[in-house]
Amino acid sequence: MDWQTSEDTVPSAFITEANRRALRGTPPVTGAWREGDEAGDRLFANLGPLELESGARLPHVRLAYETWGELNAEASNAVLVCHALTGDSHLAGKPGPGHPTSGWWSGVVGPGLAIDTERFFVIAPNMLGGCQGSTGPASFSPEGAEWGSRFPYVTIRDQVGAQRLLADRLGLERFFAVVGGSMGGMHAIEWAVTHPERVERLAVLAAPAISSADQIALNSVQLEAIRMDPAFRGGDYYDEAEGPYRGLALARRMALLNYRSPDELNERFERSWQGVLDPLGGGGRFAVESYLDFHGNKFTRRFDANSYVRLVEAMNSHDVTRGRGSLAEALAAVTARSLVLGIDTDRLFPVEQQQAIAAALPSTIHGREAVVVSSPFGHDAFLIENDLVGPQLAALLAS
Numbered sequence: 484m485d486w487q488t489s490e491d492t493v494p495s496a497f498i499t500e501a502n503r504r505a506l507r508g509t510p511p512v513t514g515a516w517r518e519g520d521e522a523g524d525r526l527f528a529n530l531g532p533l534e535l536e537s538g539a540r541l542p543h544v545r546l547a548y549e550t551w552g553e554l555n556a557e558a559s560n561a562v563l564v565c566h567a568l569t570g571d572s573h574l575a576g577k578p579g580p581g582h583p584t585s586g587w588w589s590g591v592v593g594p595g596l597a598i599d600t601e602r603f604f605v606i607a608p609n610m611l612g613g614c615q616g617s618t619g620p621a622s623f624s625p626e627g628a629e630w631g632s633r634f635p636y637v638t639i640r641d642q643v644g645a646q647r648l649l650a651d652r653l654g655l656e657r658f659f660a661v662v663g664g665s666m667g668g669m670h671a672i673e674w675a676v677t678h679p680e681r682v683e684r685l686a687v688l689a690a691p692a693i694s695s696a697d698q699i700a701l702n703s704v705q706l707e708a709i710r711m712d713p714a715f716r717g718g719d720y721y722d723e724a725e726g727p728y729r730g731l732a733l734a735r736r737m738a739l740l741n742y743r744s745p746d747e748l749n750e751r752f753e754r755s756w757q758g759v760l761d762p763l764g765g766g767g768r769f770a771v772e773s774y775l776d777f778h779g780n781k782f783t784r785r786f787d788a789n790s791y792v793r794l795v796e797a798m799n800s801h802d803v804t805r806g807r808g809s810l811a812e813a814l815a816a817v818t819a820r821s822l823v824l825g826i827d828t829d830r831l832f833p834v835e836q837q838q839a840i841a842a843a844l845p846s847t848i849h850g851r852e853a854v855v856v857s858s859p860f861g862h863d864a865f866l867i868e869n870d871l872v873g874p875q876l877a878a879l880l881a882s
């Protein structure tokens with residue numbers, strides 16, 4: 484069974500056995516992974532049970548995480564970085580043989596960079612519900628088979644709850660900063676509201692305080708694309724020869740449209756045609772279609788459909804005001820010095836949402852304003868525009 488492999492390319496050989504086992508998130512009931520076991524540069528912490536907001540209970544939670552730099556004697560230099568929807572714990576490379584040389588934020592995290600690993604102890608966990616080593620739907624339940632459809636609904640607050648268990652386990656009482664972009668920004672702001680005494684500085688990049696109806700609508704069509712794939716089988720496909728690759732790839736294509744800006748797509752691809760005949764004759768496809776196909780298929784080789792569903796549902800759950808009054812009342816709890824950053828072309832989480840956060844926070848380093856970065860790249864600019872995002876983070880960390 485090879486549920487990670489897309490229908491049309493790349494064989495499964497690139498998925499190492501260690502990675503496959505890590506993706507399954509084997510808890511101690513099977514004894515396959517022990518505390519501190521490593522796969523590549525990842526570490527794993529078995530954190531015991533977690534009560535969820537819904538009232539359900541996960542009998543065992545394991546988080547994969549990675550670290551850079553050294554924790555100082557006072558444990559006062561820890562920076563928590565929370566990844567976005569389809570990210571993972573691998574922020575950056577490490578020096579020396581046998582280590583990967585880069586990660587998804589290696590222009591921002593590293594020696595001498597904005598989040599300077601010569602000064603800070605940086606920690607990045609893979610979120611609860613994910614598929615890059617942390618407990619998620621592809622993990623084994625106590626019955627010894629993948630959770631699949633039985634994996635419970637988790638919220639942003641539940642995911643922060645799991646990260647808190649990890650921080651407790653590692654003796655990280657207080658973070659010098661908690662930083663997150665996109666879905667990671669949802670985690671970061673929840674950290675600062677739920678545990679204000681543990682967050683000295685907060686950076687929320689391209690994220691909202693509340694997932695809006697528009698965002699939930701965009702998410703709902705992606706979820707439906709997965710659920711209507713016959714290979715999804717309600718989420719119980721792990722023992723089948725084929726996984727729901729088509730549905731997952733379609734969801735990713737839809738998502739990518741929210742991540743990039745119309746101007747970028749128009750200028751980059753124009754009406755370019757890839758094929759022997761022109762667009763009126765068929766026999767090929769538009770370059771932009773090829774781009775979406777490429778990213779859709781590539782995604783199925785690294786992500787589990789059930790995780791995608793549960794993580795998107797978690798984003799839908801995001802409402803920092805739930806049970807806390809107005810936005811101003813909810814954010815009044817925050818004591819951290821804060822940076823709120825938006826991107827002018829972000830059509831997923833538009834800058835109005837970051838301005839609303841900044842206006843309601845007691846203390847940002849720019850008064851009650853969000854920093855607005857100008858970029859053609861849309862939402863994904865927080866992953867691409869290191870020269871614009873890095874200095875803002877450096878200023879927060881220097882404050």
Ligand SMILES: CC(=O)SCCNC(=O)CCNC(=O)[C@H](O)C(C)(C)COP(=O)(O)OP(=O)(O)OC[C@H]1O[C@@H](n2cnc3c(N)ncnc32)[C@H](O)[C@@H]1OP(=O)(O)O
Nearest residue numbers: 566567568569570571587770771773774777778863866867
């Ligand atoms: C933490 C997180 O948020 S998740 C981790 C990072 N995110 C991801 O990996 C998600 C998927 N990728 C992305 O979102 C983007 O690639 C980013 C944000 C990481 C980087 O953006 P960019 O540098 O602008 O990359 P871009 O979107 O142009 O993709 C480049 C790829 O598209 C391919 N491509 C470009 N045009 C076409 C086309 N017409 N047809 C087919 N493929 C194409 C390129 O060959 C390249 O392939 P490669 O990935 O094998 O090198």
Ligand SMILES: N[C@@H](CCO)C(=O)O
Nearest residue numbers: 567568569570665742
């Ligand atoms: N490219 C990012 C966008 C979501 O923030 C991801 O895939 O996670």
